[in-house]
Each structure stands twice: as C-alpha cells, then as structure tokens.
Amino acid sequence: MSLAASITVRRDGFTLDVELTAEPGEVVALLGPNGAGKTTTLRALAGLLQLDAGEITLDGVRLDPLPPEQRRIGVVFQDYLLFPHLSALDNVAFGPRCRRVPRAEARQNAQKWLDRVGLADHVRKKPRQLSGGQAQRVALARALASEPRMLLLDEPLAALDARTRLDTRAQLRGHLAAFPGATVLVTHDPLDALMLADRLVIIEDGRVVQTGDAATITAEPRTDYVARLVGLNLYHGRADGTTVTLPDGFTLITASASSASAVFVAFPPSAVSLYPSRPDGSPRNTWPATVMSVSRQGGSLRIELGGALPVAADVTPAAAVHLGLEPGREVWASVKATEVRAYQA
Numbered sequence: 001m002s003l004a005a006s007i008t009v010r011r012d013g014f015t016l017d018v019e020l021t022a023e024p025g026e027v028v029a030l031l032g033p034n035g036a037g038k039t040t041t042l043r044a045l046a047g048l049l050q051l052d053a054g055e056i057t058l059d060g061v062r063l064d065p066l067p068p069e070q071r072r073i074g075v076v077f078q079d080y081l082l083f084p085h086l087s088a089l090d091n092v093a094f095g096p097r098c099r100r101v102p103r104a105e106a107r108q109n110a111q112k113w114l115d116r117v118g119l120a121d122h123v124r125k126k127p128r129q130l131s132g133g134q135a136q137r138v139a140l141a142r143a144l145a146s147e148p149r150m151l152l153l154d155e156p157l158a159a160l161d162a163r164t165r166l167d168t169r170a171q172l173r174g175h176l177a178a179f180p181g182a183t184v185l186v187t188h189d190p191l192d193a194l195m196l197a198d199r200l201v202i203i204e205d206g207r208v209v210q211t212g213d214a215a216t217i218t219a220e221p222r223t224d225y226v227a228r229l230v231g232l233n234l235y236h237g238r239a240d241g242t243t244v245t246l247p248d249g250f251t252l253i254t255a256s257a258s259s260a261s262a263v264f265v266a267f268p269p270s271a272v273s274l275y276p277s278r279p280d281g282s283p284r285n286t287w288p289a290t291v292m293s294v295s296r297q298g299g300s301l302r303i304e305l306g307g308a309l310p311v312a313a314d315v316t317p318a319a320a321v322h323l324g325l326e327p328g329r330e331v332w333a334s335v336k337a338t339e340v341r342a343y344q345a
C-alpha cells in the first residue's frame, strides 16, 4: 500500500505544508524540533484533522474525504490511549469488535496479536497493571489487530525509561519489519529514527527540509538542526576550487575541489584540534578562537568556540586539563583539509 500525501493545514500562526510518500513495507520517520509540525502531519494522515488543501492517497485511493474509522489505519499514540477499564485482550479486540467481527473471533485474533508481541501471559491485565513497555506493546498489538493498510506511530517510545526503551525499540523494529504496509512514525529522538526507519523526513517550521536515508542525512546535513542532530559543524559558502569562502569572508580549504559554487561544508567536532598557541607548520585551516562553553559528550568534552568561525570541538578530558579549557580561554583551532567535506547546497 503506497502512500502519497500532499498536506496543507493552517492553524493560528502556523502553516504545515508537506509532501510525503511511503512505499509498502517502508518505515518513514518524521523527525524535527518541537513544534515543527510532525504530530499535525500524523493527525492529518489519521483523519483527526481536516486538510485545508492537498490530498492523501493510499494505493491510488483518496483517503482524505474519509472519516478516520474508514481509513483502515492503525495508530499508536504517544500515551497509548488504552481503555483503562478493559483488559489487554479486550483493548486489542475493541477495533475488530467495532467492525462487527464476532466476539469469539475478535478475542482469538487479539490473543494471537498479544502472543506475537510477547504478552501471552498478560492478556487479562488492565492497563494500570502493565509496565510502560507492556502497555506500548498492547497499543501496537491493538493497532496491528485491525489489519490496517498503514501504520502511524506518534513518539512510540517517548514514555519509556531508557532501559525499557532499548528493548522495546528492538522489538518494535522486528514488528515493523514484518508489517507489509507503509509505516510513518514521528519522533524527535534521532536514535529512534536511525534504528527504526528506512528513510528520514526532516520537518522544520511546517516544511520538509531534507529527506533521505540515514547515511545520506548524517553525511550531508542541509540545515543547522540536522547538523546538530548528527553532530557536525555546518556552514554555507561559495567554493572556488578547493577554497570555500563563508559569507563573513572566512575561508576553509578542502582536500578536493568542488564542482558546485554554492556549497555546504561540514566536519565533525572530533576533527577540530586545539592548541595553546599557533601551531607550527600549520595545517591550512587554522584560526584563533575563544572557549565559550565546555560540556560532557559521552567520554569526551564538547567545547563550543567563538571567534572568526563558531565551531564545536571534541577533546579528551586530559587534553582539556592540559589546555586549561574554560570559558574565556583563548586557543588556536585547526582542522585538516582532508576532514572538511564540501557538497552542493
């Protein structure tokens, strides 16, 4: 069931205007900062919000004129929205029952789906007797039990603690792989997106700013948000051979010449070296900088630098002590041309 959607929704002060496609079996993650329009997109697909313009088709059939219950879409909401007074089994059987599937058949089917998500022993429990991870799996079983043509997941792991999240993410990945229809999931956790999705669609301020697989997006971010997400320093400039000039006149040298003139240049914080004074036999890209902030980043320290080129650098705690890195400290920064990647803007 392939999805093709062109969605325009206007709300006070905010306009969502996105194009979205998903192939059968494909998992597409909508990723973006708070307020970007991810949930609005999902609600429009589910039929919980009317389009102001555009259309949504699933396998060539228009969905947008249909009410939610006729769209045959499975939805897992962030807080799962399980019925508190119904058992896990009856929560899962609820959808098919509403479609007039006989009670025994609906319950048998629910049992099958709860088995599949590993909850065979919990079918009689009410939602309040389930852990967060179990409730998430009941919600997933409920969405799948209606044999939907498409699956929509809104921050499916956000309510879980870190440990449960890890296990549940791995299981969810398996269930999504087995689902034959298109899946669209919303997250603002890049790890969820990278682990669960075949393709990422980045939404900022109501617009799609970049789309592609994880490898492409992490290698060639096109906005500051995406660059921060994947942990790269990103600039926009004009290339002339191996020299890229940034808008304020700062130049960066790359190892290979660019064919495009308008380019993005990117390099990881780990490629930035810091020195107490101007290094001898300097690499081509060397400039004086001021430490703005120091924070922990995994096993290393992330140093935000101000100056001619605002940049993030990752250094070891030992190097930070040796260099006396603290806000206000003046240092020299450098990055090798071979670490600077330029690509068409």
Ligand SMILES: Nc1ncnc2c1ncn2[C@@H]1O[C@H](COP(=O)(O)OP(=O)(O)OP(=O)(O)O)[C@@H](O)[C@H]1O
Residues within 6 Å of the ligand: 011, 012, 014, 032, 033, 034, 035, 036, 037, 038, 039, 040, 041, 188
């Ligand atoms: N019921 C509403 N009425 C009017 N505007 C709304 C409503 N719900 C959301 N908005 C606005 O629509 C915009 C997009 O919100 P949306 O919830 O889709 O973003 P999001 O990307 O899902 O963000 P988050 O990650 O915070 O959930 C925001 O500017 C928000 O203020």
